[in-house]
Each structure stands twice: as C-alpha cells, then as structure tokens.
Amino acid sequence: MNECQYCYVLRPNRSLTWRQNLLFLGGLSGMTLIGIAPLVAMGFWPVLPFAGLELLVVGIGLYRVMCRCHECEVIYVAADSIRIERGRRGPRQSWVLTRAWAQVVLRACPRHWYPSQLLIRAHGRSVEIGRFLVEEERKKLARDLTRCLRGEL
Known part of the structure; x- marks a missing residue:
C-alpha cells in the first residue's frame, strides 16, 4: 500500500470511564444493600441472592457496554x-x-x-x-x- 494520504479515526462516544463505571456500580451496590438491610433484619434473607443477581447482571451489562465503547475504526x-x-x-x-x-x-x-x-x-x-x-x-x-x-x- 502506498503512503497514506488521509486517515480517519472513528470512535464511539464514551460518556464514562472504566473508573466512573466502577464508582457507579459501587454506589448502586451500596444503595441496594442499604435498601435490603431492613428486610434482612426482619428475617427476609432470601432477598440477598436476588439483589446479588441484580447487581451481577448490571455489572455484566456495564462491562459489555464499556467494551463496545472502546471499539475503534481507522480508515x-x-x-x-x-x-x-x-x-x-x-x-x-x-x-x-x-x-x-x-x-x-x-x-x-x-x-x-x-x-x-x-x-x-x-x-x-x-x-x-x-x-x-x-x-x-x-x-x-x-x-x-x-x-x-x-x-x-
């Protein structure tokens, strides 16, 4: 290929960094635990696995979105x-x-x-x-x- 005359670099909009996503997930985890703490104290401990599953799904979703946001196309x-x-x-x-x-x-x-x-x-x-x-x-x-x-x- 001859010498490159023009180069276009395309990247998606990344509104949050990896660190900001981790802070968001940590804040969401904290709020969820604070929200279910009274239920666990009253004996409704079966809500814990569901809260953990919810946070796991949100975490996986954030990870996949961040991986997609780091895609790059160069022309x-x-x-x-x-x-x-x-x-x-x-x-x-x-x-x-x-x-x-x-x-x-x-x-x-x-x-x-x-x-x-x-x-x-x-x-x-x-x-x-x-x-x-x-x-x-x-x-x-x-x-x-x-x-x-x-x-x-």
Missing part, C-alpha cells in the same frame, strides 16, 4: 487503495479496497426509526463503517469521504 486513504481496520486494542479486522473503484454509499433504512448505513463499496464488496456514529456524524463522514475519494480535499 487509511492512499493514492491507490483504502484500508479499513476495526478493533479494540489493535486491528482485529482489516479490509483493503481499490480506491479507483471505491464509492461511498449512505443507505437510508426504509423504517424511519432505524439509522442509515454508511458503506464503502468496491468490486462487489462493501464494508459498513461508523455503525456507532449518530446520523449527523455519519452524513458528515460520508460527505468528507466522498470528497476525499474524488481528490477534492
């Missing part, structure tokens, strides 16, 4: 090719497309409540990018990539 545009890499700590998936045949397609969903898809297509292959972007960001990226592929930047 390298060179003179003759486009390389798209996706992964968390490093590229786990990679695609190389010919720049001369590549086109950017923003495909709207027929259902208005579902977001559009941003695709880069070449030679019958298509790669969806920016799945985690909001609609306005996806449209702006589509415009920028189209201009980049045309050589207008």
